Amino acid sequence: MANLRFEAIEEAFKKRPVEVNAPTERPSEFYGKFVFNRAKMYKYLPADIYKKLVDVMDNGSRLDRSIADAVAQGMKKWAEENGVTHYTHWFQPLTEGTAEKHDAFIEHDGKGGMIEEFSGKLLVQQEPDASSFPNGGIRNTFEARGYSAWDPTSPVFIIDDTLCIPTIFISYTGEALDYKAPLLKALRAVNVAATKVCQYFYPEVKQVTSNLGWEQEYFLVDEDLYFARPDLMLTGRTLMGHDSAKNQQMDDHYFGTIPERVQAFMKDLEIQALELGIPCKTRHNEVAPGQFELAPIFEECNLAVDHNMLLMSLMKKVAHKHSFRVLLHEKPFGGINGSGKHNNWSLSTDTGVLLHATGKTSIDNLRFVVFIVETLMAVYKHNGLLKASVMSATNDHRLGANEAPPAIISSFLGKQISDLLDHIEKADKDDLFALTGKTGMQLDIPEIPELFIDNTDRNRTSPFAFTGNRFEFRAVGSEANCASAMIVLNAAVAEALDNFANRVNALIAQGEEKNSAIIDVIREDIKACKPIRFDGNGYSDEWKVEAAKRGLDCEASCPVCFDRYLDSDSIKMFEATHVLSHNELEARNEVKWETYTKKIQIEARVMGDLAMNHIIPVATHYQSQLAKNVQNMMDVFGDVEGKQLSERNIKIIREIAERTTLIESGIEELVNARKVANKIENQRERAITYHNTIAPKMEKIRYQIDKLELVVSDELWTLPKYRELLFIR
Numbered sequence: 001m002a003n004l005r006f007e008a009i010e011e012a013f014k015k016r017p018v019e020v021n022a023p024t025e026r027p028s029e030f031y032g033k034f035v036f037n038r039a040k041m042y043k044y045l046p047a048d049i050y051k052k053l054v055d056v057m058d059n060g061s062r063l064d065r066s067i068a069d070a071v072a073q074g075m076k077k078w079a080e081e082n083g084v085t086h087y088t089h090w091f092q093p094l095t096e097g098t099a100e101k102h103d104a105f106i107e108h109d110g111k112g113g114m115i116e117e118f119s120g121k122l123l124v125q126q127e128p129d130a131s132s133f134p135n136g137g138i139r140n141t142f143e144a145r146g147y148s149a150w151d152p153t154s155p156v157f158i159i160d161d162t163l164c165i166p167t168i169f170i171s172y173t174g175e176a177l178d179y180k181a182p183l184l185k186a187l188r189a190v191n192v193a194a195t196k197v198c199q200y201f202y203p204e205v206k207q208v209t210s211n212l213g214w215e216q217e218y219f220l221v222d223e224d225l226y227f228a229r230p231d232l233m234l235t236g237r238t239l240m241g242h243d244s245a246k247n248q249q250m251d252d253h254y255f256g257t258i259p260e261r262v263q264a265f266m267k268d269l270e271i272q273a274l275e276l277g278i279p280c281k282t283r284h285n286e287v288a289p290g291q292f293e294l295a296p297i298f299e300e301c302n303l304a305v306d307h308n309m310l311l312m313s314l315m316k317k318v319a320h321k322h323s324f325r326v327l328l329h330e331k332p333f334g335g336i337n338g339s340g341k342h343n344n345w346s347l348s349t350d351t352g353v354l355l356h357a358t359g360k361t362s363i364d365n366l367r368f369v370v371f372i373v374e375t376l377m378a379v380y381k382h383n384g385l386l387k388a389s390v391m392s393a394t395n396d397h398r399l400g401a402n403e404a405p406p407a408i409i410s411s412f413l414g415k416q417i418s419d420l421l422d423h424i425e426k427a428d429k430d431d432l433f434a435l436t437g438k439t440g441m442q443l444d445i446p447e448i449p450e451l452f453i454d455n456t457d458r459n460r461t462s463p464f465a466f467t468g469n470r471f472e473f474r475a476v477g478s479e480a481n482c483a484s485a486m487i488v489l490n491a492a493v494a495e496a497l498d499n500f501a502n503r504v505n506a507l508i509a510q511g512e513e514k515n516s517a518i519i520d521v522i523r524e525d526i527k528a529c530k531p532i533r534f535d536g537n538g539y540s541d542e543w544k545v546e547a548a549k550r551g552l553d554c555e556a557s558c559p560v561c562f563d564r565y566l567d568s569d570s571i572k573m574f575e576a577t578h579v580l581s582h583n584e585l586e587a588r589n590e591v592k593w594e595t596y597t598k599k600i601q602i603e604a605r606v607m608g609d610l611a612m613n614h615i616i617p618v619a620t621h622y623q624s625q626l627a628k629n630v631q632n633m634m635d636v637f638g639d640v641e642g643k644q645l646s647e648r649n650i651k652i653i654r655e656i657a658e659r660t661t662l663i664e665s666g667i668e669e670l671v672n673a674r675k676v677a678n679k680i681e682n683q684r685e686r687a688i689t690y691h692n693t694i695a696p697k698m699e700k701i702r703y704q705i706d707k708l709e710l711v712v713s714d715e716l717w718t719l720p721k722y723r724e725l726l727f728i729r
């Protein structure tokens, strides 16, 4: 019998790095080649149109429909010069991926021929017949239309022969059916609130931008081996597989020499990403064998999210060219590191101040403290919601082990900042101020160094770590759309800042001096948000007990975590910031629960197939070989001695019988549990049932299969093993 596993291994061994022809220009020259960026807008648009469009992009002013036609003409001209024949609205439905439907530029010319046309109307808005996108019941089938509308703040780009136009995606009745629409609203909310707070310190500030620098971790697996693993193909992770004897124990992969085939892939990917305007900066081997990372320079949050979505699809395409498959699943392999997408988040002003960085003056430092503390307030108040924003059936496997943060949100500040906050909290208020001549009140806080020593050694078990001038939200999963976390974080910080400003203003209205009012409120908040601060080991059992005592959200069940979206505090926050309505939140939760169920459902089905079609047949085949051998031994040596000499084989025969019986009965239970769960109408209840009754059964089956892998002859085993998946490249 041909064994696909060995054929795949043989093919994989033959592979050599694919040659990548780098452009002759410098990266700075081909950067953004396929992006309709400002330089191209300037070149292809009439001057007045360019000015109006830049105003929309920079100042969020309303898009004047009358300029759309001229913009479309300019875009089309540029696109055609690059061989483009089609265009598409490119959006981010609630599927974790992107969606596109290509249309050719052609139209009838009225004389029996064709002309190439692209009107402003088509650029600005379309009505995709998108009834098959997750909508949580917002859109009934008889009202299947959705609208996609151009987001001028994210530039259009070319992929192949297609002009891609980033858009939001909303229902006929105006509810968001995507990630971008609420993200833009959250960014607006934080801009307004943070600008207001900034003006206490710097009256000239007009705008605050939210920035995001994501770090994308991923695995690469040889494509032939991948195709021999139906579980990887269908679920993105290995549902079974015994540990490789050597995996990451030696710490020899992290930052090690990049394997040649991988290096070629990275080079190719980076060139294409740079051409699409994604500012790739860092690449390296990650901790697990077969695991790597790519990180760009931070960008404005909305653009960074689009770039991450674009990069993830580009990775898949480029990997295929190099005969790899990229695994974006958060935990493709048990027992070794999973993949995160650490979100480095910061706020900065139009005057160039990073709001979570210290400065030179005492005013800078007061501003620094305010933004740190109000961020902590947001994270504290909405810690359960923030967790819900990164939770998924897939990330569930990653959180809480192997350098991924636990499923309890807390914030690591490091000793210096912690000491600073403690000092401000405890000091006599009068001590905090020293009247110094004309400069008025001066804040006497200990000098804040520009470089934070203890933050260079990052706490990897902290979900939300301060890293010197920004926060790193480490719990975000590798396959997630960053927008999910960024919507919650920005909206929550907007709420906290608003709240802060209202209290400060109330004190000022009572006649208190501004800085004194700020200090009063900040001292109150330092006390209030204390429970979220934790610099210790997030994996320890003591922390779980302590976190519960502090009232932090310790819920570990993914579908139950989604409930936090519908807490009254969350609804209030989303409505006050105009980010999502109650109706939208309910619909989105329906989608989350349904997605959760489907993922586990697919996994359970794949596991059933593999167990029945691969594992049990192979194990029993081996068992028969052994039985035959025992029989032969008895023929040669007689029953008694023959049996004695076959002791080991008999033991294995018995073990195989026991384990296969358990696997079979386990699968039967799994099928029955699914039948029960599938009858439940309520999406939430069904997801919880899948979590409680189906997922644990799969773990038990896996245990038996992995044990069988150890005893069954390697020659017969059909599924590529961990050592092959992780080390052949």
Ligand SMILES: NC(=O)CC[C@H](N)C(=O)O
Residues within 6 Å of the ligand: 217, 287, 337, 338, 339, 340, 341, 398, 402, 403, 404, 405, 460, 474
């Ligand atoms: N080196 C690292 O930062 C490891 C991070 C880890 N892969 C995670 O899941 O988040």
